[in-house]
Amino acid sequence: MKRLIRFDFGNDFVPHDQGFIKIERLYQSPKYMWVSETGNCWFDEFGESPFRDYLYGKEGEFRMGLPAGDYRLQLYFYDPEKHWEPFEIQFGTAEAYGARFSGRRSKTEWIHVEKGEQYCLTVNINHPGGIMAVGFPGDYFVNGMDVFGPADAQPEIIYKEALPDKLPSREEVDTEGTEDFEGMLGKICGWFLENRLPDGFIGDFEEGKRLWYTASYPIRTLLAGYDLFRCPDYLEAAVHILDLFVSEQMPEGGFTQVYRGVPTERLNNKELEEVRRNNWMNLADVGSMVASLVIACHYVRGERQQRYVQAVRSYLDDWAVRFRKPDGGFTNGWTLRMDDKVYSVATASSALTCALFYGLTKEERYLTIAEEAVLLLADRWNADGRLWNHIYNGTYPGHDTYQDVREFGDSFYTLETVLSLLNISSRMEIRKKLYEVLRKYLFGSKGLLAIKGKAPWWKLQNCWHNSKSAGNPLILFEFLRFGESMGMDREEQMRAAEELRICRKFIATPKYAGLLGVMCDEPDKQYPFAKHSIQCWNGCAAAAGGFAGIALAHMIRPGIIFGLSGDTGGEG
Secondary structure: OEEEEEEEEOOOOOOOOOOOEEEOOOOOOOOEEEOOOOEEEEOOOOOOOOOOEEEEEEEEEEEEEEOOEEEEEEEEEOOOOOOOOOEEEEEEEEOOOOOOOOOOEEEEEEEOOOOOOOEEEEEEEEEOOEEEEEEEEEEEEEOEEEEEEOOOOOOEOOOOOOOOOOOOOHHHHHHHOOOOHHHHHHHHHHHHHHOOOOOOOOOOEEOOEEEOHHHHHHHHHHHHHHHHHOOHHHHHHHHHHHHHHHHOOOOOOOOOOEOOOOOHHHOOHHHHHHHHHHOOEEHHHHHHHHHHHHHHOOOOOHHHHHHHHHHHHHHHHHHHHHHEOOOOOEOOEEOOOEOOOOOHHHHHHHHHHHHHHHHHHOOHHHHHHHHHHHHHHHOOOOOOOOOEEOOOOOOOOOOOEEOOOOOHHHHHHHHHHHHHHHHHOOOHHHHHHHHHHHHHHHHOOOOHHHHHOOOOOOOOOOHHHHHHHOOOHHHHHHHHHOHHHHOOOHHHHHHHHHHHHHHHHHHOOHHHHHHHOOOOOOOOOOOOOOOOOOOOOOOOHHHHHHHHHHHHHHHHOOOHHHOOOOOOOOOO
């Protein structure tokens, strides 16, 4: 038998060794996937795959498409910190649209892994073809799995309607791609209107929860679309969500991470305490939503504008400032406790909001806060392109470190904040430092263009990273736009221009942008997972459309996404 696949199960932020495929709870490939919610746990910064971390949960099932033949599975288990009770593992087949554990079972194993023991379970399977299922009907954990089989066996697609995990060739995108930015932006805005929930919410879900931050970039896209096309439906849709958001502001100025569906004014003191005990009010998520609220202030008038401005001011002055540290960074706020560690994403979203609010009010103190925060983020940027990541408490590797450029799910927020201050700050020494950051990020040996290579886009990852990558053309665009005043190198200019040219075609063409989740419709079939969830290929579709939308809008009219448009119009 030949070893066909090596799976390393765990969080994507935990590195995996060469030859392994990292698989976590997010959709990544139509050929293999978890069809259940999972948690993840890491414990070793310096170990080997697959023993740095694991996935865990209850009633989990992993599926992979494989042709008929004899296979050997080797499952790996290791937890140096926790004792696990014996648990059952079922092996068999599954129907693509069947519920978990509904397929034909061929083998069952019980395992008992001692704390600190590295255990390998080997199972031989005669597979009839189709979907092979590995199920865990109770509480479980698993670090990885090797799949051995016939030398000519290749993983097969489970769901033909799912997004593929491979990019088209550069030549195909160059030939068939378009550069109709306005047409594509109009399509995305129209898709948002068509995919609103009955209460008007536009966003993505996690474990059934509606997360505010997933609505922020769709809102900014709709506002930019309104500015460019003067379609009142776009403004109305954005304002409707923001009215809901503002109605849920807590008395202390913060907002819960999740859309509750109940205005704060309807809650008594006991109910407010219940909200605080059970909900995050974190700056990383909420900050991006407040940033969209600032942009909306340019387009609304009268009492609504006053209400929005007051909500932003209360958030910044009464809430976010509590979590600002002497070095200019921000912690993540309330995460069922008061966070005490600077976090890059919280710092970025807070700085962006302050910079945008300065653009609206011209109050210098907000610009000062934004500049100090972005300078902290720009500090220690590696010449190889990697940013210095102030990690969230408890996440890998347990201390601040340089972040892999591929981790767009986090890093894009820092990059957009850099771009915003490059547009808004008037201090040339700051702008030059931020431009140098862009140069490192793009051209470093481990930077954005190095990892892209000759492909038309960045290698497809899980749906979360893919959705945020839709904003990457902004970075190339701004590097070129400010290049002349910042002393851009001629060779770098030519390279950036060529990569932007192909990326613009990719993101402006529905069939290519769709690979990132842009305008990915909810499938019309029933699955063993929720249809708009992170296990599904459309799990980050709203976010993907939002990130693509701001990139397109800014390339049509530079500055529009930062409130710098010359013609905002507004409500009648």
